[in-house]
Amino acid sequence: MEILRVENLCKTYGKGENTVHALDNVSFSVNKGEFIAIIGPSGSGKSTLLHILGGVDKPTSGKVFLDGVDVYAQNEEQLAIFRRRQVGLIYQFYNLIPVLNVTENITLPVLMDGQDVNQERLKELLNTLGLKDRENHLPNQLSGGQQQRVSIGRALMNAPAVMLADEPTGNLDSKSSQEIVELLKYSNQKYNQTLIIITHDENIALQADRILTIDDGRITRDEVIRR
Numbered sequence: 263m264e265i266l267r268v269e270n271l272c273k274t275y276g277k278g279e280n281t282v283h284a285l286d287n288v289s290f291s292v293n294k295g296e297f298i299a300i301i302g303p304s305g306s307g308k309s310t311l312l313h314i315l316g317g318v319d320k321p322t323s324g325k326v327f328l329d330g331v332d333v334y335a336q337n338e339e340q341l342a343i344f345r346r347r348q349v350g351l352i353y354q355f356y357n358l359i360p361v362l363n364v365t366e367n368i369t370l371p372v373l374m375d376g377q378d379v380n381q382e383r384l385k386e387l388l389n390t391l392g393l394k395d396r397e398n399h400l401p402n403q404l405s406g407g408q409q410q411r412v413s414i415g416r417a418l419m420n421a422p423a424v425m426l427a428d429e430p431t432g433n434l435d436s437k438s439s440q441e442i443v444e445l446l447k448y449s450n451q452k453y454n455q456t457l458i459i460i461t462h463d464e465n466i467a468l469q470a471d472r473i474l475t476i477d478d479g480r481i482t483r484d485e486v487i488r489r
Contacts, residue, residue, distance in 0.1 A: 272287060364398065
């Protein structure tokens with residue numbers, strides 16, 4: 263079942279001789295529950311693509327459909343709601359609020375959306391992420407791997423349609439990196455969570471169901487690793 267469809271996506275910056283084509287006529291689709299790795303050299307358009315999929319940046323032209331909704335046909339208020347409810351974003355830099363503890367950071371998107379916190383889901387996430395004994399700790403009391411676990415919990419709290427991760431292990435040592443990848447794979451499998459990861463790590467990419475290779479703003483390869 264298709265969850266995400268991208269049609270003729272283009273993104274340009276600048277004008278005239280200074281025009282940069284960050285994305286050049288990109289099209290692909292993703293099925294619900296798929297784990298996709300996006301690879302390519304620095305400056306190839308990977309992060310631009312991820313930000314557009316997540317409603318953070320707008321395309322110059324083309325369309326993004328998530329769960330049947332034309333993302334950029336929505337007004338700004340609808341787009342903000344879309345980002346909070348349909349997309350879970352995980353970054354290389356954890357982006358945690360330093361004055362909020364683990365539980366508060368994880369539940370922040372739900373509270374900002376004016377919703378009640380699903381305590382059962384929160385408890386399950388804290389257990390799954392190995393944070394049950396850290397729920398009252400502030401970010402500066404956590405290791406890098408633990409902080410990234412909090413950012414994963416925050417992204418999962420609203421049960422989004424798709425999880426988008428931009429170099430989620432870029433700041434971590436190899437042991438912590440593999441633990442984070444295993445957690446993402448676990449959420450992908452347990453919750454049938456669609457997962458799209460940008461990575462420079464070939465070992466991480468090879469654990470995905472599909473690998474999309476981007477170069478100069480175009481998809482140059484779409485390889486199925488496992489079905």
